[in-house]
Amino acid sequence: MLSTDEIHQFERDGFVGPFTIPPDVFAEFGEAFQSRIAHVLLGEQRSKMSTFIFRNQHVHSRSVYRLITIDPILSRVQSLLGPDVLAWTAHVIARNHGHNGQRWHSDSINQFIRGIHVSIALTDMNRKNGCLRLIPKSHLYRASLTRHPKIKGGADPTAYADSVAPWNAPHSVIEMELEPGQFFLTWGGLWHSVGVNESGKLRMAAVARFARTDFCVRDYGYDDSMIQHGKRLPCVVVSGTDTFHLNRTEPPPTGDIYVQPLDLPSRLRWLGKNVRDRAADLATQLVGARAKYNA
Ligand SMILES: O=C(O)CCC(=O)C(=O)O
């Protein structure tokens, strides 16, 4: 659970934490879990894994699903989103020495659905290996990072933040350093980036994103200036119930891609399901458009 002050901080600054997973709980996600994951993500199995499977580990990995729903994480997400919660993406990110990180962006899908992003450190995350950098309060700005010509190239957006929200100037960047087993929460829309890994070592983190059941989780695209009507993304109800039925929900995973890669029949079933869901979605849109036209 979050305290009232922590909830207020989250609303105001767009992030809260770090929090520490109790060591006896985190023990389950220690060396064996991490080396299994690193072996898959840095080995040849990764190239055989489609991006859609990689990004949906809340559906394809029982161990990742378990990590993102442990009580210290889920109870805090519930404090912010209420009792009915969907997980709509989860994956482990492994960045080796030399990885370039990620330029400034706002996680546009999560921004549009007012979702919550949780970053969970598996290894240390620090200035040397590319921890997350944030600009506090930027989750509330009506400005686009993807449309800004300089930031598109990766420049520091603090001056831009000063110009779009002079009442909060001067803006500064927070480097969110974490120890293994620590995590923090951010609002979708908060401006963030990831530094270069110059540590000589692997840097690994799990990310999970959560939404309320009354938002429809679609692939709205990467461009934060424009909402596209993309496909519905697979969600798992991690808490409460979904009475809105806006989303494509999947059962919690029973298998684990980190123990056993998906075999061909399972991959084809998953692909078929995606195609059927997309076709049904387009048909609904078409019926809606025709009804509007006839009205
Ligand atoms: O590398 C990370 O920890 C997170 C990268 C990121 O920006 C994201 O997942 O939204």
Ligand SMILES: [Fe+2]
């Ligand atoms: Fe991001």
